[in-house]
Amino acid sequence: MRFEAMHILVAEDHGFQRKALVRTLNGLGAGRVSEAEDGVAALASMQADPADVLILDLEMPGMDGMALIRHLAESGSRAKVLISSALDKALLASVETMARAYGVQLLGRVEKPVTPEKLRAIFGIDAPPAASSGQAGIAGSAGGAGGAGGGRAGLPAAFGPDELRAAIERREFVAWYQPKATLRDGQVVGVEALARWQHPQYGTLAPAVFIAGIERLGLIGELTWQVLDHTARSWRQWALQGQILKVSVNLSLLALQEPGYAERLIAFLAERSVDSRYIIFEITESSDMADVPHCLENLTRLRMHGFALSIDDYGTGYASIQQLLRVPFSELKIDRSFVASAAQDETRLTVLASSLQLAQRLGLEAVAEGVETAQDWALLASLGCALAQGYLISRPQPAHAVGAAIARWDGDYARLSAAAA
Numbered sequence: 001m002r003f004e005a006m007h008i009l010v011a012e013d014h015g016f017q018r019k020a021l022v023r024t025l026n027g028l029g030a031g032r033v034s035e036a037e038d039g040v041a042a043l044a045s046m047q048a049d050p051a052d053v054l055i056l057d058l059e060m061p062g063m064d065g066m067a068l069i070r071h072l073a074e075s076g077s078r079a080k081v082l083i084s085s086a087l088d089k090a091l092l093a094s095v096e097t098m099a100r101a102y103g104v105q106l107l108g109r110v111e112k113p114v115t116p117e118k119l120r121a122i123f124g125i126d127a128p129p130a131a132s133s134g135q136a137g138i139a140g141s142a143g144g145a146g147g148a149g150g151g152r153a154g155l156p157a158a159f160g161p162d163e164l165r166a167a168i169e170r171r172e173f174v175a176w177y178q179p180k181a182t183l184r185d186g187q188v189v190g191v192e193a194l195a196r197w198q199h200p201q202y203g204t205l206a207p208a209v210f211i212a213g214i215e216r217l218g219l220i221g222e223l224t225w226q227v228l229d230h231t232a233r234s235w236r237q238w239a240l241q242g243q244i245l246k247v248s249v250n251l252s253l254l255a256l257q258e259p260g261y262a263e264r265l266i267a268f269l270a271e272r273s274v275d276s277r278y279i280i281f282e283i284t285e286s287s288d289m290a291d292v293p294h295c296l297e298n299l300t301r302l303r304m305h306g307f308a309l310s311i312d313d314y315g316t317g318y319a320s321i322q323q324l325l326r327v328p329f330s331e332l333k334i335d336r337s338f339v340a341s342a343a344q345d346e347t348r349l350t351v352l353a354s355s356l357q358l359a360q361r362l363g364l365e366a367v368a369e370g371v372e373t374a375q376d377w378a379l380l381a382s383l384g385c386a387l388a389q390g391y392l393i394s395r396p397q398p399a400h401a402v403g404a405a406i407a408r409w410d411g412d413y414a415r416l417s418a419a420a421a
Contacts, residue, residue, distance in 0.1 A: 003123045007032045009051035011042035011068065012084070013060040017112070021055065021084070024116050028125055039063025043071050046079065053107065055082045055114075058095060066095060073102035082122065083109040089345050096337075108337075164213050172198050173226040175234065176396040177247070179406060180367060180389045183381040186413035188406045190246035190280070192389065193231045194396050195223060204398075221255045225268075232272035234399035243403060248280040248310060256283070257294045262301035276306035280331060284312045296326065303328045310367070314355060324362065332359040336370020336390070343379050356383050374416055 008030050012018035018035055025033045036042035038060045058065035081104055092109050099106050110118050177191035197205040214223050231247055255261055303309055310331035334355050342348040359366035368380050371390030394405040
């Protein structure tokens with residue numbers, strides 16, 4: 001959802017800080033901003049007039065922030081939560097873990113004082129469409145906003161089933177691509193394909209506005225085929241231009257539970273003359289392998305035919321080691337939540353370093369997501385990470401703009417290396 005269309009509720013007991021945050025959000029162009037002086041008032045407000053985003057302080061009288069998170073989860077609220085606090089980082093990390101365990105969607109956390117710059121980074125406000133300056137944005141799991149979907153007046157908060165089905169039938173879904181570069185020499189060697197909706201009225205839309213609806217309708221498999229078809233055509237075009245890149249494509253575990261799914265994927269790409277050596281299939285680590293035998297058969301068959309397999313968002317699920325032991329992965333993608341601020345957060349740094357050591361010992365290529373600053377890059381290089389992906393290198397780009405994005409990064413990397421020398 002666009003920031004300009006969001007309803008944001010600020011729950012903060014300190015009157016001055018609450019009013020200052022409300023003014024800041026209004027100044028940045030939020031659609032509507034409400035406020036509550038404690039958890040009880042915030043919960044009542046959410047029940048009467050649900051907000052899209054809740055910015056909450058943890059230390060509030062009566063019902064504190066943790067209790068409010070629990071009540072939101074129990075009520076089935078779909079609001080995203082941004083934690084604003086001056087508490088110790090280790091405590092905040094525990095609260096984040098608790099919130100995720102309750103199933104609450106987290107935008108992350110922001111340390112007080114909350115400044116316009118911090119909010120711009122979290123909400124991806126005023127960032128250029130192909131920035132390489134390290135501005136943070138809304139990530140995601142589905143690839144983040146990536147500059148797509150902004151600036152459309154009247155964009156609805158959600159699209160109805162009929163419109164989503166029609167979009168699938170009209171094949172309006174395509175892929176945008178986010179480059180991945182080696183930390184050894186900065187060379188872009190691959191991209192990740194991220195779903196985008198070419199909406200006839202609103203233009204290019206990011207997954208945040210359509211992916212949940214597509215999943216509820218059981219159309220995620222059809223979406224995957226459209227993205228894969230677009231990816232195959234893009235790959236061939238780049239190859240004709242002399243740019244050979246590995247492309248990562250997300251697979252749904254629901255589809256992987258279908259017998260014979262791997263054979264269909266293999267035949268689909270063979271018909272389009274795409275060599276298996278250049279395709280990496282990403283499987284989200286937090287996903288539940290409900291039908292283990294069929295999933296394992298399909299994944300193993302893909303590996304046998306030369307496709308690489310990546311465990312995506314590593315560290316955010318509940319069966320990390322088990323997944324690594326039973327699935328023939330070749331790549332491990334470390335979730336952005338462990339990369340962001342690792343240079344300033346000892347706990348995140350420990351998890352990041354341990355994940356990289358695990359990947360090395362298991363012979364897996366490690367990819368760090370959410371790399372947004374030169375400091376992130378330097379830290380990952382010092383820890384021996386193989387590949388980086390994030391706004392420092394490039395935001396997601398349409399296929400025709402990938403070459404220009406790589407050229408921009410080449411110049412940025414040269415300056416980055418010169419500054420570090």
